[in-house]
Amino acid sequence: xxxxxxxxxxxxxxxxxxxxxxxxxxxxxxxxxxxxxxxxxxxxxxxxxxxxxxxxxxxxxxxxxxxxxxxxxxxxxxxxxxxxxxxxxxxxxxxxxxxxxxxxxxxxxxxxxxxxxxxxxxxxxxxxxxxxxxxxxxxxxxxxxxxxxxxxxxxxxxxxxxxxxxxxxxxxxxxxxxxxxxxxxxxxxxxxxxxxxxxxxxxxxxxxxxxxxxxxxx
Amino acid sequence: xxxxxxxxxxxxxxxxxxxxxxxxxxxxxxxxxxxxxxxxxxxxxxxxxxxxxxxxxxxxxxxxxxxxxxxxxxxxxxxxxxxxxxxxxxxxxxxxxxxxxxxxxxxxxxxxxxxxxxxxxxxxxxxxxxxxxxxxxxxxxxxxxxxxxxxxxxxxxxxxxxxxxxxxxxxxxxxxxxxxxxxxxxxxxxxxxxxxxxxxxxxxxxxxxxxxxxxxxx
Numbered sequence: 509x510x511x512x513x514x515x516x517x518x519x520x521x522x523x524x525x526x527x528x529x530x531x532x533x534x535x536x537x538x539x540x541x542x543x544x545x546x547x548x549x550x551x552x553x554x555x556x557x558x559x560x561x562x563x564x565x566x567x568x569x570x571x572x573x574x575x576x577x578x579x580x581x582x583x584x585x586x587x588x589x590x591x592x593x594x595x596x597x598x599x600x601x602x603x604x605x606x607x608x609x610x611x612x613x614x615x616x617x618x619x620x621x622x623x624x625x626x627x628x629x630x631x632x633x634x635x636x637x638x639x640x641x642x643x644x645x646x647x648x649x650x651x652x653x654x655x656x657x658x659x660x661x662x663x664x665x666x667x668x669x670x671x672x673x674x675x676x677x678x679x680x681x682x683x684x685x686x687x688x689x690x691x692x693x694x695x696x697x698x699x700x701x702x703x704x705x706x707x708x709x710x711x712x713x714x715x716x717x718x719x720x721x722x723x724x725x726x
Numbered sequence: 727x728x729x730x731x732x733x734x735x736x737x738x739x740x741x742x743x744x745x746x747x748x749x750x751x752x753x754x755x756x757x758x759x760x761x762x763x764x765x766x767x768x769x770x771x772x773x774x775x776x777x778x779x780x781x782x783x784x785x786x787x788x789x790x791x792x793x794x795x796x797x798x799x800x801x802x803x804x805x806x807x808x809x810x811x812x813x814x815x816x817x818x819x820x821x822x823x824x825x826x827x828x829x830x831x832x833x834x835x836x837x838x839x840x841x842x843x844x845x846x847x848x849x850x851x852x853x854x855x856x857x858x859x860x861x862x863x864x865x866x867x868x869x870x871x872x873x874x875x876x877x878x879x880x881x882x883x884x885x886x887x888x889x890x891x892x893x894x895x896x897x898x899x900x901x902x903x904x905x906x907x908x909x910x911x912x913x914x915x916x917x918x919x920x921x922x923x924x925x926x927x928x929x930x931x932x933x934x935x936x937x938x939x940x941x942x943x944x
Contacts, residue, residue, distance in 0.1 A: 521931050525923035529883065529906055551908050588927050589934040603828040603855075607821035613906075614926055637821075657933050665747065681936035684929050688747055688831075690769050696939075698932040702925045705743035707918055708832055709806050711902050713739050714916040715875050716807040718899035721914075 520561040521588075526551055527562065528584050535577040543574030590617040595656040599671050600663035601626035601641050604686060608660055610637035622654055627667075647671065651678035660684045661691075738779040739806075744769055745780065746802050753795040761792030808835040813874040817889050818881035819844035819859050822904060826878055828855035840872055845885075865889065869896035878902045879909075 530550045534542045544562065548555040559569065562580070565587040569575045585591045598605045601624040608614070609621050624636060625644045632643045642650050644663075651674075659675040661668060661683055668689035675683060682698050685691055688705045748768045752760045762780065766773040777787065780798070783805040787793045803809045816823045819842040826832070827839050842854060843862040850861045860868050862881075869892075877893040879886060879901055886907035893901060900916050903909055906923045 517931075518928065521927050522921075522924040525906060525921070525927050526908065529923075587931075589930045594930065594933055603825035607825035610821040611922075613923065617923075617926065618930070619926065657937065658929065681940065682929060682933040684925070688743060690744065696936075698936060700925055700929040700932060702922065703740075703743070704829075704920065705747075705831065706740040707902070707920045708835065708837065709739050709743050710736065711876065711900060711918040712807045712812065712836070713735075713805075714918060715812055715900040718914075718916060719875065722899065 517564055520564050523551075523553075523561050524565070524584050524588060527558070528581065531575075531577055531580055531584075535581070539577055541570075541574045542577045542580060544569060546574070585617075588617075593618050593620045594658055595654070596621050596658035596660055597651070597654070597656045598624040598639070598660045598662060599644065599647070599675065600661065600667075601628075601631055601636055602662060602664075605660070605662035606636045608662065608686075609639045619658075621660070622656060623650060625650075644671065647674040648678060651675070651680065656680060658682045658684060660686070662686045665689050735782055738782050741769075741771075741779050742783070742802050742806060745776070746799065749793075749795055749798055749802075753799070757795055759788075759792045760795045760798060762787060764792070803835075806835075811836050811838045812876055813872070814839050814876035814878055815869070815872070815874045816842045816857070816878045816880060817862065817865070817893065818879065818885075819846075819849055819854055820880060820882075823878070823880035824854045826880065826904075827857045837876075839878070840874060841868060843868075862889065865892040866896060869893070869898065874898060876900045876902060878904070880904045883907050 527547055530547050531542050534546065544558040545555045548558045562575070565583040567575060567580055567583040582591070596619055598609055598621055605624060609624060621639050624639050624641045625647060626632065626641055627644045631641045634641050657680065659680045661672060663671050665687050668687040669691060672683065672691045672693065676693055676697055681696060683691065683693070683700070685699050685701045686704065688703055691699050693699055745765055748765050749760050752764065762776040763773045766776045780793070783801040785793060785798055785801040800809070814837055816827055816839055823842060827842060839857050842857050842859045843865060844850065844859055845862045849859045852859050875898065877898045879890060881889050883905050886905040887909060890901065890909045890911065894911055894915055899914060901909065901911070901918070903917050903919045904922065906921055909917050911917055
């Protein structure tokens with residue numbers, strides 16, 4: 509039930525951060541009310557789509573005036589759980605892992621990265637963006653001590669599944685997977701995949717088409 | 727026409743890097759031939775889906791034997807344009823931009839980042855992962871000199887559209903957008919959006935559900 513709900517709402521959930529951005533911008537320009545039509549125009553969407561998406565947060569707009577900006581922001585943040593703190597660890601403190609540790613936008617929205625893990629001895633015992641780095645073979649020891657809710661997986665692909673197994677074994681239920689491996693996890697664990705290779709594949713195909721069009725038009 | 731084609735093939739294109747990964751792994755384990763069924767099992771997909779996706783690269787499998795691994799890898803890489811080099815710039819050399827400059831997997835697949843741009847005076851003139859960093863207000867001067875095909879946009883949101891305008895003005899047709907702004911570009915320019923806020927929204931909602939389930943079951 510929970511899983512089905514998650515899947516059908518997924519596109520709406522994915523759009524909420526964009527709405528939040530537009531609403532905050534409108535508010536900082538002095539807007540006390542924000543209409544679904546304004547948000548829709550700004551993001552090139554249909555107004556009915558925006559109103560349906562916002563309805564999942566439980567807020568209802570006022571005819572002709574729209575939504576009170578302050579309440580709308582709070583409703584979206586509350587629905588997303590961005591108004592409370594979520595303890596997280598980063599497994600793999602390479603370039604991408606380090607970048608995520610320092611990403612202010614996630615911090616502002618409740619992501620509290622309390623530890624990092626890496627195999628590189630020169631990193632172990634140091635801090636990256638203030639986050640202490642532990643040895644990656646200490647996952648089984650450190651996770652039960654600090655009890656994070658979320659694991660962010662940014663290790664090289666060959667180590668993805670074995671580190672995932674440690675994460676799952678120690679009771680973490682949410683994994684943000686930045687590797688290009690499809691992780692095998694029990695049904696009780698959710699994986700959010702962020703596959704940069706997929707995005708790069710789309711970009712490459714787009715770029716080839718653009719080059720072809722340029723050649724044909726010249 | 728080109729755009730419609732791109733859209734309808736998008737899910738297939740997005741899966742190709744995962745296939746590539748599975749095929750390379752099978753090959754390194756000594757497999758000369760790889761079957762669609764093996765790939766499908768490894769990635770939890772239907773074999774017919776895998777065969778349809780692979781068909782867009784032009785390769786046809788042999789009944790009972792599958793695909794010759796070497797030819798299949800080459801066909802996917804060629805279709806994606808990963809067998810040739812694409813000159814790119816990174817606009818915004820913060821944590822994420824720096825991480826992308828050092829990402830070996832993209833380098834291996836043809837992404838050649840030749841310059842970075844940032845507003846921070848302490849970075850200008852330096853190199854990050856070997857990539858020279860220029861002042862961000864020199865975009866209009868440097869782009870025509872080095873003629874990149876791709877711009878990777880990793881600036882803070884308030885600067886996204888204005889930097890995008892410089893990129894477009896100087897003839898770049900492919901933009902990889904890591905900001906949470908929906909960029910306004912002419913039809914001739916393609917934007918691939920990589921919205922980490924969307925992923926984080928999904929992760930947060932998943933995490934809340936997991937916490938709720940845990941509480942209900944305990």
